[in-house]
Amino acid sequence: MDRICQVTDDELKELVAMAERAGTDEEVCPVETAYLIAERTLARTCGKGVMCRDGMRQVYLILKDFVDGRGKGEDDIEMLKEILGVIEEVADCDLSYTAVTTILSLMNNYSDEFDAHVKRKSCKKLICPGCHTVHIDAAKCQGSxxxxxxxxxxAIKSKEGCFSVIDQSKCTSCNACISVCPNGAIKGAGAVKPQGPTEPAPVGSFGAGGGEGGGRRRRRG
Ligand code: SF4
Ligand code: SF4
Known part of the structure; x- marks a missing residue:
């Protein structure tokens, strides 16, 4: 079908390529990728088509809830598929059509990961901020x-000569601190926060343990 609006966008093309790697690349979460595609499409759409504008906004908001750990359950997933299906049918715009077909394909190919985000607030790749937590292993931290x-x-409490701790009430799980630790002491974990010290204490005073999982890239933004 020839679409009236044939806007293309290099960033969207890169995100579509990212979606194709979601099954093999440990740094690509299919749910976050779907969210980034909706965000980019919304930013680039001309806004003349009702579904490209209002429909895509709904898609963006639902996916934002998913990555932020506010998905409400199966109903959200069904509603999202329904809106995407309508946009796919009526889109007069290459941009929106590419976006919705890619998001639908991600939802079909990685339905277990969408379920995990929405129902258990869990991101397997430890990327989506509302679906994982970040911790410092007090046994490894040297207080640098x-x-x-x-x-x-x-969000990080520190004191001279002490291991540092993350204040979970301030941490946004952005992952920015993980790669800078020279001791590999900062780790991602599931959405349920592991028990650990809440205040800095002298280096070496805490036994092995704390946190799980491994280092991850810094998330968007
Ligand atoms: S960068 Fe690593 S070693 Fe340094 S204070 Fe932070 S957690 Fe501890
Ligand atoms: S840098 Fe990000 S992940 Fe690390 S403590 Fe601060 S908010 Fe949390």
Whole structure:
């Protein structure tokens, strides 16, 4: 079908390529990729088509809830598929058509991961901020303070000669601190927060343990 609007967008093309790697690339979460596709499409659409504008906005908001751990259940997944199906049928725009077919394909190919985000608030790849947590392993931390400098949310408590701890009430799970730790002490974990010290204490005073999982890339933004 010839579509009236034939806008193309390099960033969207990159996101579609990312979607194709979702099954093999440990740094690509299919749910986050779907969200980024909706976000980019909304930013680039001309807004003349009602479904490209209002429909895509709904898609974006639902997917934002998924990555932020606010998905409400099966109903959300069904509603999302329904809206995507309507946009696919009526889209006069290459941009929106590409976006909805890619998102639908992600939902079909990775339905278990969409379910995990929405029903258990769990991101297997430890990327989506509302579906994982970030922790410092007190047994590995040497108190370098490198993580404190990169945290834009002032979420890391530190003290001279002590291991640092993350204040979970401030941490946004952005993952920015993980890669800067010279000791590999900062780790992602599931949405349920593991028990651990809540205040800094002298380095070496805490036994093995704390956290699970491995280092991840910094998430969007
Ligand atoms: S967690 Fe890593 S970067 Fe942060 S203070 Fe400890 S050793 Fe340094
Ligand atoms: S994950 Fe982000 S917000 Fe949380 S402590 Fe690390 S840098 Fe700060």
């Amino acid at each position: 303070g490198a993580c404190v400098k990169v945290c834009q949310f002032n």
